[in-house]
Amino acid sequence: MTNTLQSEIESIKTAFEKDIATDINTETLDSIKRIYLSRKEGRITRLFSLIPNLSVEEKRLYAPQINTLKNYIEQTLTDREKDHKGPAGSVYFDPTIPGNNISIGHLHPITQARIEAEDIFQKMGFSVIEPREIDDDYHVFETLNIPKGHPARDMWDTFWTNDNFIPITHTSSMQNRILTTQNPPIRAVVPGRCFRNEATDARHEHTFNQIEGVCVDTDITVSDLIGTLLTFLETYFQKKLRYKIQPSYFPFVEPGLEFLISCVICNGKGCQTCGQSGWLELVPGGMIHPHVLEMGNLDPEKYSGFAFGLGLDRLVMLRYAIEDIRLFHSGDLRFIRQF
């Protein structure tokens, strides 16, 4: 009998391990549990029912073994149940449940673009200078070769304060200060807020952000201007661009030009953003006018330079295909949180 009991214990263990080793689901797990632990006819239950009939020696020998086997089977089944039901035991673990809603802060997209632009220009040797936002006629116009009464003043729809100051129409307002306070070689960019009194719509805003660039040295050329603008824009947009130049007129540069690039949205094929032309008129610029250098106490015979004005809002709009410039000042979190 006792040998039989010994082998019975061992065979139950082997059988259980075999049962549990196969691919099991919750249902099979339940039936395995019934086979071994059912109170009426479970194999372990039956083993226990044999114990009272054993001799003292046999009890001492087999009872612990039976008990160990029972614990082992129970524990194994519980572990396997956990695997199937998750930590709480009662519900399934769903790894696809929504994560907690953790909100992070966002920099305004124009701040982000400004940081990027400043960093690119700094690597190219340009320092960053911030403008006054309300300035005088002298810095906004006169030192830029735009005397009072000049028809070119119409190109800037200018606001005036009740004290006859000007919310700056362009960050070129810092040119004279830069030229008079620095010694060549001068390389500076001026990011800042500008203001124009023009009707607003999806493409026009009375408040916008510009980066003026100024570069003066003994031998700065038109080709340097072209190369600088192309390098900046290709770095910002992270792609090769085609460009072209159209003559334009700004009294503080001579020659004056518009720098156009192949449309970054359609790669020059023609789309709504570029008005089907394939081109984006992006940067007005030119060689600094000799009068402007002179007013900056620099000898135009000795020095030459270029200047340009980049629209930051436009750069951001082009990168993300934002259709309405007015969103930038909307303060609307639905907009800001996307960047």
Place this chain on the structure above:
Amino acid sequence: MRIPLNWIKEYTTLTNEPSALAERISVSLAEVEKIESIEGELVLEIENKALTHRSDCFSIEGFSREVAAITGSPYTQLPENPIPEKTADKPLTVEVVNTDLCPRYTAIVIDQIKIKPSPELIQKRLRLCGIRPINNVVDITNYIMLKTGQPLHAFDYERLSNDKKIIVRTAQNNEILMSLDGVSRKLDTNMLVIADSEKPIAIAGIMGGENSEVTENTTTIVLESANFEHFNNRYTSLHLGLRTEASLRFEKGQDPNATNRALREAVLLYIELAEGKIASEIVDAYPVKTDPTTVEFRPSSISRRLGAELSEDNVASIIRSLHIECVKKDDLYWEAVIPTFRRDIHLEADLLEEVARIYGYDRIVPSLPSRTLEPAPSNPEVAAIRKIKSTLVKLGLNEIYTYTFTNSRLYENLDMLPTNPIRIKNPMSPDLELIRPSLLPSMLEKVALNATRFTEFSLFEINKVFEKSSSGLPIERKSLCMGVYSVTDDTYPKAKGILETLLLEQGIRHYRFVPVETMAPFSENEISKITIENNPIGLIGNISARAKKCLTIGGNATLISLDISPLLNYSPSGKEYQPLPKYPETLFDLSFIIPQSVLIGDLLAKIKEGGYLYLKEVEVFDIFTNQKLGTGNKSIALHLLFSSAEKTLSTEEVRAEVHKIETILESAYQAVIRKEE
């Protein structure tokens, strides 16, 4: 400006396809915005702005001359036919009082005019250029203006004063003239008028007066072809708010030498199309003749500035193609003779532009300025603001931009309007007339906007605020504004926590919060000043019921307004490293009851004043009130952290320090220390 292609063809050959021609013009002169087909003819629409300095291009002749140079085609000036002898001798005298404002005044009398419609060619060309045909007398003036760029004006001769004298003078103050558009114009003494002996009859170079207007009964006209100074013309046009085809041309500066020829061409048309007869000499008041100027230039310098290899002859031939004669002076210098119709060329740099655009920007190889390896100097303020923004974003705030322009109404409603604000004289709308002295109202508006969609958020803005200065330019200060909003929770502790973290991140440790009784837009007794060494740097507070009502904000909102300059001195080397503790730290919790009126800030400052060997940190972890504590009391619980760099502290050593703190609290605030329950 609209240019019909067929009209240009009278002056030069167009070999390019229209679209190729338009592209060529765009990259060499000014952008062609579109090519339109009007009445079966192609018309170029040119961007005016790029031609602000090119008054000569505001005419078919001048534009054709440019197109010829750009395309390398010859330019043919049409032959000029002589005008016949006069057949009558009607009196006409001209007196120019302000010769500086009117360098030249040319006029003639034509009689026996038959008013009728113009021939179709003229009418059509006017229409293509955007001018409405009226009758032959008016159309001829417009047609010659489009062709030559010289504006003309016809007066009814019979309606002039009996002495038939034309006087060019400045207006008397508040002199009134009814202009042709039926608007009564009040003039000032800067404005130039054409007058007869009795009355003004035209605003010089802008618009004629009704009192001398050509009517269907007119048979005799005075035809004016004059030159007016451009700044003055623009002043008048701007101040009267009156822009016309004539002022568009005069304000850019016209060639005084063009008046006579334009007048004669018009006379021939009056004879041909209106059966007119010449009834006077050409009266020509031109006291100081404008002559061509000379400009010295160095082809070598032009080529170097372009960054392209151009020979002397290359440069010279490009300049000559633009009808600018030039000769070599010496090894270095050449001299260009600038025709009087090119009023934009004064310097070598101006010739550089001519060469650049005709040579072609597309032929210039891009380069980068040569420079040393020296790094660009960094801007510490820009760097500090970047760091501040980055900290705030890490703390979960979203950055917003709001307008510098705002309105008085909002400031009045919030009781925040300063006594002497800066205003915009010409605002876009009444909502944008005030230059803001504070960021707070704009922040409130955006909190209100977002509160309609979100239950909890924090915003910040860094921008400038403005204040009048007695000594000139307004004072501009960079300001930081934060708004913390929640529908349900008390927002003050969160806002204060954000602010304190920011201050610490900027290396500021010795700040204090000092309660303030009242200050808009904050709620009374829920405001505090933030001070550094007793200097106030900003405010934090819960917004007032008035502000909530005014902007319809339902939940809780705490706003912070901070002058940013004290936060800009941060440098990473200012951070102090502390070695990690070698010996165990001992944490002791102390709770006690004190009157509610005791400020936690004061209490903590008081504890810190005590001077301890081992106390490292004090942290408030619980504040509450209930009836058990007795009215007017609150319970405070502190974590006290003790440690020593030399040894492990004994219970007695910690006890001694705690006891010292308990004694201070008891004596200063009548604190009742709560023993472990």
